[in-house]
Amino acid sequence: MPNTNAKPKHGRRARRRRRGDPGREQLVSSSLESAQQCLLNQDYGTAFVHYLLVLHLAPVFKDFARDSFRFTLFKWAEELDSVGRIQELFDCYEQALEIFPADEVILNSMGEHLFRMGFRDEAAGHFHKALKIKPDYPEARENFYRVANWLVERWHFLMLNDRGRNQKYQQAIQKAVQSGCSTVLDIGTGTGILGMCAKKAGAAEVYACELSKTMYELACEVVAENGMEGSIQILHKKSLEMGAPADIPHRVSLVVTETVDAGLFGEGIIESLIHAWNHLLLPPKRSEEDLPSGRVIPAGATVFCMAVESLEIRRHHRLCAAEVGGLKMAAAGELRSPVSCSLEPDDSTEPYTTERLSRLPGGYRALTEPFTALSIDFNNVQELEGLSSREVQVMRLPVTQQGELDALAVWFQLHLDQENSLSTGPQEDTCWEQAIYPVHSAPGFVLKPGDELLVEVSCHDAYLRLGCVAVLRDGRKLHLDQRVDPQSSMKPEPNPEVELCSALATLQTSQRESEDFCLLECSEMALLNYQDYHQSFSLALTKLISEMKLRTQNLSSAASAAADASLLYVLDVSEGFSLLPLIAARQGGVKAYSSVEKTKQQNVLRRLAVTHGVPEKHLEFWLNRAEDEQGVLQRPSTEKLWSAIILDCVETCGLIRQKLMEKASLARFLLEEGGRIFPEKIVILGMLVESDTLLMESAVQGRDPTLGFNIAPFINQFTVPVHVFLDFSTLDCRHLSEVLELFVLDLMDTNANYTEREVKAQATSGGRVTAIPFWYQIHLDWDISLNTLSRTSHWKQAAVVLQEPLEVQAGDWIRLAVKLHKSTISISAQVDMATVQME
Numbered sequence: 001m002p003n004t005n006a007k008p009k010h011g012r013r014a015r016r017r018r019r020g021d022p023g024r025e026q027l028v029s030s031s032l033e034s035a036q037q038c039l040l041n042q043d044y045g046t047a048f049v050h051y052l053l054v055l056h057l058a059p060v061f062k063d064f065a066r067d068s069f070r071f072t073l074f075k076w077a078e079e080l081d082s083v084g085r086i087q088e089l090f091d092c093y094e095q096a097l098e099i100f101p102a103d104e105v106i107l108n109s110m111g112e113h114l115f116r117m118g119f120r121d122e123a124a125g126h127f128h129k130a131l132k133i134k135p136d137y138p139e140a141r142e143n144f145y146r147v148a149n150w151l152v153e154r155w156h157f158l159m160l161n162d163r164g165r166n167q168k169y170q171q172a173i174q175k176a177v178q179s180g181c182s183t184v185l186d187i188g189t190g191t192g193i194l195g196m197c198a199k200k201a202g203a204a205e206v207y208a209c210e211l212s213k214t215m216y217e218l219a220c221e222v223v224a225e226n227g228m229e230g231s232i233q234i235l236h237k238k239s240l241e242m243g244a245p246a247d248i249p250h251r252v253s254l255v256v257t258e259t260v261d262a263g264l265f266g267e268g269i270i271e272s273l274i275h276a277w278n279h280l281l282l283p284p285k286r287s288e289e290d291l292p293s294g295r296v297i298p299a300g301a302t303v304f305c306m307a308v309e310s311l312e313i314r315r316h317h318r319l320c321a322a323e324v325g326g327l328k329m330a331a332a333g334e335l336r337s338p339v340s341c342s343l344e345p346d347d348s349t350e351p352y353t354t355e356r357l358s359r360l361p362g363g364y365r366a367l368t369e370p371f372t373a374l375s376i377d378f379n380n381v382q383e384l385e386g387l388s389s390r391e392v393q394v395m396r397l398p399v400t401q402q403g404e405l406d407a408l409a410v411w412f413q414l415h416l417d418q419e420n421s422l423s424t425g426p427q428e429d430t431c432w433e434q435a436i437y438p439v440h441s442a443p444g445f446v447l448k449p450g451d452e453l454l455v456e457v458s459c460h461d462a463y464l465r466l467g468c469v470a471v472l473r474d475g476r477k478l479h480l481d482q483r484v485d486p487q488s489s490m491k492p493e494p495n496p497e498v499e500l501c502s503a504l505a506t507l508q509t510s511q512r513e514s515e516d517f518c519l520l521e522c523s524e525m526a527l528l529n530y531q532d533y534h535q536s537f538s539l540a541l542t543k544l545i546s547e548m549k550l551r552t553q554n555l556s557s558a559a560s561a562a563a564d565a566s567l568l569y570v571l572d573v574s575e576g577f578s579l580l581p582l583i584a585a586r587q588g589g590v591k592a593y594s595s596v597e598k599t600k601q602q603n604v605l606r607r608l609a610v611t612h613g614v615p616e617k618h619l620e621f622w623l624n625r626a627e628d629e630q631g632v633l634q635r636p637s638t639e640k641l642w643s644a645i646i647l648d649c650v651e652t653c654g655l656i657r658q659k660l661m662e663k664a665s666l667a668r669f670l671l672e673e674g675g676r677i678f679p680e681k682i683v684i685l686g687m688l689v690e691s692d693t694l695l696m697e698s699a700v701q702g703r704d705p706t707l708g709f710n711i712a713p714f715i716n717q718f719t720v721p722v723h724v725f726l727d728f729s730t731l732d733c734r735h736l737s738e739v740l741e742l743f744v745l746d747l748m749d750t751n752a753n754y755t756e757r758e759v760k761a762q763a764t765s766g767g768r769v770t771a772i773p774f775w776y777q778i779h780l781d782w783d784i785s786l787n788t789l790s791r792t793s794h795w796k797q798a799a800v801v802l803q804e805p806l807e808v809q810a811g812d813w814i815r816l817a818v819k820l821h822k823s824t825i826s827i828s829a830q831v832d833m834a835t836v837q838m839e
Ligand code: 44T
Pocket: 155, 156, 158, 159, 187, 188, 189, 190, 209, 210, 211, 212, 215, 237, 238, 239, 240, 258, 259, 260, 261, 262, 267, 268, 272, 354, 431, 432, 433
């Protein structure tokens, strides 16, 4: 009961309460009772309302009721979530936070809901708050690490670590300010660096805008820390929404910006500059008039393009084999990645991806010389405005090397001013990646020296569009913009004449009845091209299924059960597109459940089922997948258990999937006798390395200030200890140990899993251990396994970046404390002094 003798804290209301109010006390106690009763009856909504009432009327119960209140809130929120009552869900959280404003568990949980709804910035804010309240709260820490990558993208570190780039921008800004540009606007200020350069160079007025809330807040902190709080005005706005004098008092004489991505235009620089010229900048300088004028840094750009062959690019964008896991893929129709500049852009497609060509596994082959696709003057508003309506230009690229036409690679030179320029080319040692335009129009087409490739360049929607339209060969024109029969392009033709003829033949005859194709994510495409994966699963499934068939035959021979009773059930809970259920169903006597959700992809599987003699009813789709694992893993009917459950354990980015171990324990309960889950075991492997590249991508390095400004401590708050999407095979690093076994996850016996383990590693040479890349050996059964480091796999690797580099001598023993919390790995390392001293 509330302590009615307690000293009141606040004014009138509290004083009134002190007198004691038997009616109120009764209400509190009966509400509390009702809350508890409703909780027992699992009527969480009513329980929640009762708790709210109790805690509002009698805050003294806060400590007593906190746990039950949280539990009620979470359960009620789960219910609201499952029926899509999202607004109410967030209202409940807000009410809960009014009562417990500093409850890290509620904050973290609200962050998780926000994250799932796509409100990343807000989610991150909640995780951040939870962490400030309780820095050693692992759930909030993991969640924060997960969103940090979205909030502050990793390239910020790379750019700030790129001295060349920083200095060139600084010089150009200095020169412009000294030559009279005294009012400056930094569009897309990020950490505030270019705005601070302008101020430092002596600009009288500096404005900056930034559309990301997180970056805006960061810029404010950085600018204040560097003593420029009053002298740079930062706005949390997209430049397109700004005007003078509404947002800045008058037009400025200099706009500085680096709102460019690998494809130059992806961050909307054309639109931003057109708007800036029309609303934010003084008019450009006209001949010799001495009127105040405006200009832009960078002054312009030149875009280059070249055709390349690369197996790595190819396997991520189209099917490279006629058969996968024994399935003939012809019936699947055309499967392609969603990256294409010829498709009408929508949510599911992108015009290009990015790659650092110099780090492409397996390398690449340049098939043409680089050629200039486009030049643009950022100081000419007519030119900027005319870009979208510019006529399509056809470029002729002489082919210099023989190879398959897989993609066009694009990069650019950014002319900061007349002297300074930056290049993002593949040969440069910079922070930049290149834009990759995969070629879908001519799968498997081989270019030869002497050919000329015709490329159409246009700038629709202020995006650079490139299309390979034709090849000029021996005076003939081969059109590439029509579909080629994938079957014919699968088989490499050794004879060039035959190849030419067959290319011509298919181009003329195989116009598809429909332009229909099915889109698969790049990683799904690479998975489909991963032959070992399908062969290994096929083998393991065949083995298990024949064992199970023998078993059921023995059991049911006497009973001569109905045909259906002898069916085996296989469930695949892989994320995304997967052929595994079909591979299982093809064994006969198997009913397979697929988790593929997209209708087009389901149709692909259905078509393949038909052509492989799988009865329609033997391939089912797990359509009504509930969010919770309980729902996902429900068996088909109560009397039948699963013979095999296929779990998707490792994400493409190189991390273990969240909740894997929970899913595995649940799955084990749903197996019939002799049934299995795939995989049965995962071994986490790793290696000690010294890699400056990894450091550069994880945090702003060095003790020296960036261009004389103190930025690192602020942006480095967003450093995460685990680096994902790494290509260990092309990572620039020194190996300091052998391959180590870091952890073993036994999925068939989740009780056997520990969460912490000590691993001893011996340094094979001296150096600084900066990171521990890790990957997985995935054991489907005792003799079939897959290694996620394999060149042909769709998996990338991840790496733990150590907080402090560890100096080691050859022969030293290093003690690693490896922890696995939920699905997140963390590692700390120290030199084992005992062994050092012994030696
Ligand atoms: N990444 C390159 C692209 N912004 C750089 O919110 C190179 C990628 C990259 N703010 C690997 C390496 C690299 N008004 O914070 C961002 C963005 C903001 C705006 C206000 C506007 N109109 C805009 C447009 C963008 O500007 C900042 C910089 S965009 C630069 C992107 C290192 N992967």
